[in-house]
Amino acid sequence: MRNICMVGTGYVGLVSGACLADFGNKVICVDIDEERIDMIKRGVMPIYEPGLKEIVERNQVAGRLEFTTDVESAVRKSQVIFSAVGTPQGEDGSADLSAVFNVAEDVAKYIEEYKIFVQKSTVPVGTSEKVGEIIRNNLVADVEFDRVSNPEFLREGSAIEDFLRPNRVVIGVETERAKEIMREIYRPLYLLETPIVFTKIKTAELIKYASNAFLATKISFINEIADLCEVVGADVDEVAVAMGLDKRIGPKFLHAGVGYGGSCLPKDVSAILHTARKENVELKIINAAFEVNKARLERLHEKLRSALGELKGRVVAVLGLSFKPNTDDLREAPAIKFIMKLLDEGASVNTYDPVAMKNAKGILGERVSFLDNSYDAADGADALVIMTEWNEFRVLDLERIKKLLKQPVLIDCRNIYKPSEVKKLGFKYQSFGRMPD
Numbered sequence: 001m002r003n004i005c006m007v008g009t010g011y012v013g014l015v016s017g018a019c020l021a022d023f024g025n026k027v028i029c030v031d032i033d034e035e036r037i038d039m040i041k042r043g044v045m046p047i048y049e050p051g052l053k054e055i056v057e058r059n060q061v062a063g064r065l066e067f068t069t070d071v072e073s074a075v076r077k078s079q080v081i082f083s084a085v086g087t088p089q090g091e092d093g094s095a096d097l098s099a100v101f102n103v104a105e106d107v108a109k110y111i112e113e114y115k116i117f118v119q120k121s122t123v124p125v126g127t128s129e130k131v132g133e134i135i136r137n138n139l140v141a142d143v144e145f146d147r148v149s150n151p152e153f154l155r156e157g158s159a160i161e162d163f164l165r166p167n168r169v170v171i172g173v174e175t176e177r178a179k180e181i182m183r184e185i186y187r188p189l190y191l192l193e194t195p196i197v198f199t200k201i202k203t204a205e206l207i208k209y210a211s212n213a214f215l216a217t218k219i220s221f222i223n224e225i226a227d228l229c230e231v232v233g234a235d236v237d238e239v240a241v242a243m244g245l246d247k248r249i250g251p252k253f254l255h256a257g258v259g260y261g262g263s264c265l266p267k268d269v270s271a272i273l274h275t276a277r278k279e280n281v282e283l284k285i286i287n288a289a290f291e292v293n294k295a296r297l298e299r300l301h302e303k304l305r306s307a308l309g310e311l312k313g314r315v316v317a318v319l320g321l322s323f324k325p326n327t328d329d330l331r332e333a334p335a336i337k338f339i340m341k342l343l344d345e346g347a348s349v350n351t352y353d354p355v356a357m358k359n360a361k362g363i364l365g366e367r368v369s370f371l372d373n374s375y376d377a378a379d380g381a382d383a384l385v386i387m388t389e390w391n392e393f394r395v396l397d398l399e400r401i402k403k404l405l406k407q408p409v410l411i412d413c414r415n416i417y418k419p420s421e422v423k424k425l426g427f428k429y430q431s432f433g434r435m436p437d
């Protein structure tokens with residue numbers, strides 16, 4: 001058992017903090033956002049994540065998990081300081097590291113005995129070195145500290161399960177002392193025979209970007225195959241399933257559609273490309289994955305325009321706002337970009353999402369009609385577009401939907417429905433990489 005401080009209580013910090021407490025460690029989660037910390041203390045989770053509330057409550061009750069805005073006392077009481085603050089995309093495509101560096105400066109002032117500083121945020125190669133310098137320059141006592149890189153691979157929507165049963169844990173370390181403490185923190189996973197990859201800090205930093213860039217490449221790859229399928233009359237879903245049965249390829253991240261979004265892949269792809277440009281290295285494949293993804297929303301617009309013609313004055317019903325099911329995260333969500341483009345072109349938008357509407361209202365405001373369910377969204381619309389594969393969108397009463405729509409136009413960006421069945425109901429149906437019937 002170790003005393004841990006988790007600086008940054010967002011998606012990663014809150015989940016990691018709660019799960020590390022579940023492993024038996026004593027964890028204090030810190031955030032500068034007072035409202036967020038107050039909410040959690042009142043038992044209200046600031047994000048939608050299945051199973052989060054239960055694991056937070058269980059560990060609070062057991063006395064292993066606390067929340068505070070007081071970074072000083074949290075750092076003083078802890079031997080291991082994790083940093084899980086955001087690293088959003090900067091204007092030039094690089095990762096914005098201002099929060100990461102602020103945390104290092106802040107924390108350093110309270111290090112008066114040996115501590116480990118663990119970077120959990122996704123940060124470009126070499127960041128740990130810079131963070132080490134900042135800490136050294138701001139120490140008030142002559143003490144030793146170790147740096148560790150422990151990138152996080154959890155997926156929103158299944159974050160708890162991913163943290164408790166990961167495919168692997170990556171730990172970049174420089175000293176045996178830090179290695180042993182990190183091993184102890186992750187001991188329950190070690191007992192479950194989870195591969196724990198100990199490596200150099202720079203290698204750990206790059207593993208995270210290489211992994212996300214590879215996943216993005218898989219998505220862009222299948223999207224290009226989808227475009228080819230549409231032209232030659234093949235079915236991308238069957239292509240993907242058969243490809244995925246090859247263990248060297250695997251079935252995940254081979255779903256054709258509107259491309260990747262979310263809080264990680266877009267910014268991490270941009271950041272690794274930025275790093276490479278800075279180092280005069282050309283990453284041709286990752287660059288192509290980026291370019292292919294950028295063009296995906298235009299493919300959706302083409303499909304909508306081919307069904308409706310001019311979009312000005314049309315009403316489009318959009319189902320699903322979050323970038324994937326089981327989360328309310330709207331960062332880089334294709335649905336939001338799509339809606340903004342529809343509005344720019346003079347269309348009106350009705351929308352419904354099971355959990356992300358509150359966040360979406362903050363972004364889209366009055367310009368969009370937020371409805372209580374899929375049927376109200378479809379009522380009077382010229383087309384229905386399914387953007388996110390929430391379970392409830394997989395079982396829509398399509399006959400009812402057809403009656404509610406002004407025109408029976410259905411665009412299925414997640415290939416949920418079978419073209420032949422939907423067509424039989426009289427829909428003008430389009431999906432990605434499949435022929436209409």
Ligand SMILES: NC(=O)c1ccc[n+]([C@@H]2O[C@H](COP(=O)([O-])OP(=O)(O)OC[C@H]3O[C@@H](n4cnc5c(N)ncnc54)[C@H](O)[C@@H]3O)[C@@H](O)[C@H]2O)c1
Pocket residue numbers: 007008009010011012013030031032033036084085086087099102103106120121122123152153154155156263264
């Ligand atoms: N979200 C994911 O699915 C995911 C998965 C793997 C890795 N990551 C990486 O983890 C990092 C965090 O991502 P996130 O999605 O949890 O971000 P987030 O924006 O949800 O959370 C960041 C939190 O840090 C807080 N914060 C900022 N500056 C602070 C400071 N100085 N002191 C204390 N708190 C501070 C913010 O108030 C916020 O609550 C990023 O680098 C991201 O790339 C995210």
